[in-house]
Amino acid sequence: MKFVKMQGAGNDYVYVDCFKYKVNDPKKVARIVSDRHFGVGADGLILVCPSDVADVRMDMYNADGSRGKMCGNGSRCVAKFAYDRGYVKKEEFELETLAGIKKISLKAENNKAKSITVDMGSPKLYSKLPEHIVINGIEKEFIGVDMGNPHAVYFVKSLEELNSLDLEKIGPFYENHERFAPDKVNSEFIYVENDENIHMRVWERGSGETLACGTGASASAYACILSNLCKDTINVYLRGGQLKIAYDRISDSIFMTGEAVEVFTGEIDIAGEE
Secondary structure, eight states: OOOEEEETTTTEEEEEETTOOOOOOOHHHHHHHTTTTOOOOSOOOOOEEOOSSSEEEEEEEETSOOOEEEHHHHHHHHHHHHHHTTTTOOOEEEEEEETTTEEEEEEETTTTEEEEEEEEEEEEEOOSSSSEETTTTEEEEEEEEESSSSEEEESSSSSSHHHHHOHHHHHHHHHGGGTTTTTTOEEEEEEEETTEEEEEEETTTTTTEEOOOOOHHHHHHHHHHTTOOOSSSSEEETTTTEOOOOETTTTTTEEEEEOOEEEEEEEEOOTTTO
């Protein structure tokens, strides 16, 4: 099976060109290629497919094989993948996801997509502002924001506290808390530096800690705006890089801007796949 490894702010996936190839068992393939010791190493698998309702379609699977509805960093990579290979020939186009159709705009250099902006759609608050929750006997506060997938945003008091969090240990308790059953939740931990800059770490359902999460950055920015902590356009600093998040109050939409990078191409033998 031929693939392309791509990353957006360190959020890395294995991409397969389904304009040319068919993946018979994407859940199994996602688990195999995502393994960082015995596979390619990735946060999951994304299939780049033709669409009947948009210019291109994204079919996403997490590292554990579960289906994902939307990935902001992944959508930028799909945009670059499709544009650079000529499947899309315009700088503004539409991307089909399980969370709806997303509008893409990009800036190209030498016929290659460089800076890519994704209209992430309207954020939806699904919790109190904030809501109290008890995790491992400790009361926490979170703000629940749906960006096509569910997020719970937690504020910490310092950058040192953020960096010291042992997410490998505590992350599963946040992800699997009964408040978020049965679908589980993505958990963001953020430190607000000032009204234009925030720092974030994320524990993604089905994947664990990742270096970045576009929908999570969007949810975190919206939580800060609702809490009157930040302006409508902010920089989000993640372990894998930086994203610019802008909230348009008129359209009630979040816009995410960042780069997408093709890391390498390869081929892997998987039983039952081409």
